[in-house]
Amino acid sequence: MDQFKNKVGNKEELRSIIGFPSELASKKVILYIDSHCADFIAKSPFLMLATADEHGFCDVSPRGDMPGFVHVLNEKQFVIPERPGNKRLDSLCNILSNPKIGLLFFIPGMEETLRINGKAAIIKDEELLEKMAVKGKKPLLGIGVEVEECFIHCAKALKRSSLWDTDSWPAKETLPSAAKILFEHAKLPKSTVNTIQKGLEESYTKRLY
CATH class of the missing domain: 2.30.110.10 (Electron Transport, Fmn-binding Protein; Chain A)
Structure with a gap:
């Protein structure tokens, strides 16, 4: 509608x-x-x-x-x-x-x-x-x-x-979970929130360049 x-x-x-x-x-x-x-x-x-x-x-x-x-x-x-x-x-x-x-x-x-x-x-x-x-x-x-x-x-x-005002930032524990969002949206077989989170962490630490 x-x-x-x-x-x-x-x-x-x-x-x-x-x-x-x-x-x-x-x-x-x-x-x-x-x-x-x-x-x-x-x-x-x-x-x-x-x-x-x-x-x-x-x-x-x-x-x-x-x-x-x-x-x-x-x-x-x-x-x-x-x-x-x-x-x-x-x-x-x-x-x-x-x-x-x-x-x-x-x-x-x-x-x-x-x-x-x-x-x-x-x-x-x-x-x-x-x-x-x-x-x-x-x-x-x-x-x-x-x-x-x-x-x-x-x-x-x-x-x-207030983008740069750190006092206005939400607490980290209240932020959306990228891994959970990806899990729900992609619906890959055999994947879990944990496996996606580990993949993200590996990409961020080992494949920035």
């Missing part, structure tokens, strides 16, 4: 409800990586990567490593190393069919974020990949991004969520 019965139908109606951005918000977008954006990227250990396939089916995926893991090449290009994951390759497959990409960079403790939109390609350039090696292991591939827009996003969402 559809619970969404009263929907906004067009941009004019949307603007009539929300209004228009300030002059600062309208003019804050730049088309390249300047020294401020490069410094933000260098200090960021975590980003969210948004992609869509040729049909518009969307996906958002996290990427993280030590600060500086994203390599800025020039004012228009940077590379994200593709570290070992679950091999679903959702983001990479999307990029092959639709190169448009959106990214959100985070710095722990900072409530503003950096948004970058552009085009992506999957790169296998050995010279670039070698520069992103960790513990002697280079990534098999990288995501090369050509920047089309850069801008700072205001802190309101992180302030409202």
Whole structure:
């Protein structure tokens, strides 16, 4: 049963409800990586990567490593190393069919974020990949991004969520169990919550790179 019965139908109606951005918000977008954006990227250990396939089916995926893991090449290009994951390759497959990409960079403790939109390609350039090696292991591939827009996003969402306020964090024993969720969703024969938990722990300790 559809619970969404009263929907906004067009941009004019949307603007009539929300209004228009300030002059600062309208003019804050730049088309390249300047020294401020490069410094933000260098200090960021975590980003969210948004992609869509040729049909518009969307996906958002996290990427993280030590600060500086994203390599800025020039004012228009940077590379994200593709570290070992679950091999679903959702983001990479999307990029092959639709190169448009959106990214959100985070710095722990900072409530503003950096948004970058552009085009992506999957790169296998050995010279670039070698520069992103960790513990002697280079990534098999990288995501090369050509920047089309850069801008700072205001802190309101992180302030409202108290994301960096450790006093607001729930107690660990109350958190959802990833192993239990995977067990219930995948329904693999002969698996248990314990075997899945052990597999996760092994992956996190032995296969980060």
